[in-house]
Amino acid sequence: MADQAYVDQLANELCARHTALVATLETDLAGHRQRLAIVVRFIHNEAIAHDIRAALARDLQLPEPTE
Numbered sequence: 001m002a003d004q005a006y007v008d009q010l011a012n013e014l015c016a017r018h019t020a021l022v023a024t025l026e027t028d029l030a031g032h033r034q035r036l037a038i039v040v041r042f043i044h045n046e047a048i049a050h051d052i053r054a055a056l057a058r059d060l061q062l063p064e065p066t067e
Helices: 002-016 017-043 050-059
Strands: none
Touching: 002 017, 017 050
16 A cells, blocks of 8 residues: 555645646535535435435435434
């Protein structure tokens, strides 16, 4: 396994050489996090039938809601 100093060095080089790429990836990741938050709110919304929420969680390989 690579040591942390090596990983940090590679990360710094990536940021320095590909600033636009890193910015795009950060934007994409933020969008993914927003969509995941919406899905999690849906899964835990008790106003929606439990079987529907549980099936969605299973399909997305997320923890199932409790009854």
